[in-house]
Amino acid sequence: MKPALVILAAAVLALAGCGTDGGSGDGAITLVITANAISGGKNAESADWTKQWVIPRFEAAQKAKGRDVHVLFQPSGVDDEQYKTKIALDLKSRTGADVIDLDGIWVGEFAQAGYVKPLAEVAGPEADSWEGWGQIPTAVQGLGIFDGKRYALPQGTDGRVLYYNRKLFEKAGLPSDWRPASWQEILDAGAALKRAGVPIPIQVDAGTAMGEATTMQGALPLLAGAGAEIYANGKWTGASQALKDVLGFYRQIYTTGLGDPKLQQEAQGRDKSFARFAEGKIGILAEGDYFWRAVIEPKAGVAPMANRDADVGYALIPAARPGAGIRGQDAVSMSGGAVRVLNPFSKNPKPAWELLSFMHSAEATAAQLAGAARITSRTDVNDQVLGVDPMLKFVSDEVLPVTAYRPPLAVYPQVSVALQEATADVVSGTSVDEAAASYQRKLEAIVGASNVAR
Incomplete structure (x- = not known):
């Protein structure tokens, strides 16, 4: 990570790590998203989607509900192991972003270390009643499951x-x-x-x-x-x-x-x-x-x-x-793929869950594709976007329901x-x-x- 980015990341965490009220005292909160993505660099499309689509739309939706919510994006553009180490250190010290991108293969390791907890433990029963579960095949949900509990929402996958x-x-x-x-x-x-x-x-x-x-x-x-x-x-x-x-x-x-x-x-x-x-x-x-x-x-x-x-x-x-x-x-x-988890030490776990589930809504998932035909975790989105590619539709319809995942252990x-x-x-x-x-x-x-x- 470049020195300037390290300083920026530290500043973001100091001001908004784990969701703060920004010191305003007026009920406003700040949520932070982090991913190993950066505009103009690694996983640039994901970074651009987060900044240009997710943040403004989520903030607008919250404002319509009478809530003053600000979202910051903490980018990285480093080797996966460097990113993994940084996230682990953040969580070990009970700091870090509220919504965190992880490789699915890390979930069990982080869970065993106590760095992440089941979504329902962090966000409450809302996590188990989320509408999106009905659109994600049970086998695909397995990407974010460890010891029978849901720790993460799966992003795109493959077969x-x-x-x-x-x-x-x-x-x-x-x-x-x-x-x-x-x-x-x-x-x-x-x-x-x-x-x-x-x-x-x-x-x-x-x-x-x-x-x-x-x-x-x-x-x-x-x-x-x-x-x-x-x-x-x-x-x-x-x-x-x-x-x-x-x-x-x-x-x-x-x-x-x-x-x-x-x-x-x-x-x-x-x-x-x-x-x-x-x-x-x-x-x-x-x-x-x-x-x-x-x-x-x-x-x-x-x-x-x-x-x-x-x-x-x-x-x-x-x-x-x-x-x-x-x-x-x-x-x-x-199959393999990335997931997103909630920081169990977030000061605003329920708003953080709203942000996480918003990022995995059908509308957001389709927007992240930016017109490309790629397999997502959601069947409803795949049905919309994969018609132009019969092979990818075949994977979505026939492969994902029978798939399995590597054990997410160190x-x-x-x-x-x-x-x-x-x-x-x-x-x-x-x-x-x-x-x-x-x-x-x-x-x-x-x-x-x-x-x-x-």
Whole structure:
């Protein structure tokens, strides 16, 4: 953070941290919003929306109710970890903004530290009766839920699917409207693509070089498809049968010629997989909706496909078998995204809740899009804005209701690396049992044996 910005932030907090009356004594209050966004820099669109749309409209709405409410925006434009540290220090000292942007993956960590509390504890019963809950799918609400309690309102989210090249499918005699119902059907399609001469029939990220992409695009959706989550009921999933099933699926892909093991080991392997797909060299690719709207987007994509809409199909990630996924689902996905929380030490918690819920209203959510087609947390807004993009509408309608999230705990990144290493082991030829046992040992060293379920 630049020195001038540090001074400005300190001044804002001194005057208005946690909602003050500004010393006026006339009933006026000041609320503060903070986010890792700054006009002209990081997440500029969000910063501009907050300053130019949220603040004037909320203040006007409050004035119409006879209330003198002023809202300040405290910007940041720093590395995510720097921002996280700053927010944690603010909350630890019981200061900071009233409404705070967080990455959803931080919620549990902050909750366990006592830095954030359930919305209903801070704002009262109004938080549980908010109209917006009826517009946010239960699975999407999970982004802001920890230990069964709502700590945050989810912002936009995403979803993982299977992309496939329709031209390659036609060449292999596969349907253009492919809808696999099991892992075996994915493998069968991969075998048909291989017989048709497709260089890389299936690409599911694996290994440590792919980093978190291995976990989010592959291992965790597959684990959900095997009926388990990496963390549930206070325990981390160890060398369970579900974990072995996931590793077995990886092994079938990468030791039978259905996938390219070398690509998983390259530093730029994921980017290369994007290019290979765009070049028509990969038949099936597991990825998020980011791939559709930013990678193979016909005009401005990283690896543009001029005929994307005609040549690229997409399908739900099936459970290992019908009904075998988490919650008895036939299909699964994984999502991520940001949330907003209330500062539990706010001097004006109820007005702060009004501001937070206003920021997540249908009108505000649509305004934040600024005409772009992106997936929001609200079904009513998605129904309005995603009609122009059938793929994103597919994610909103079919993927989000079956999605799941990474555990929002501080130790998760270490667990993720251990999971990546397990996939790397089977890709390189290690047996499933050996890879699972190695993962179990690493997991127990990270979280403690008593916190691991098999």
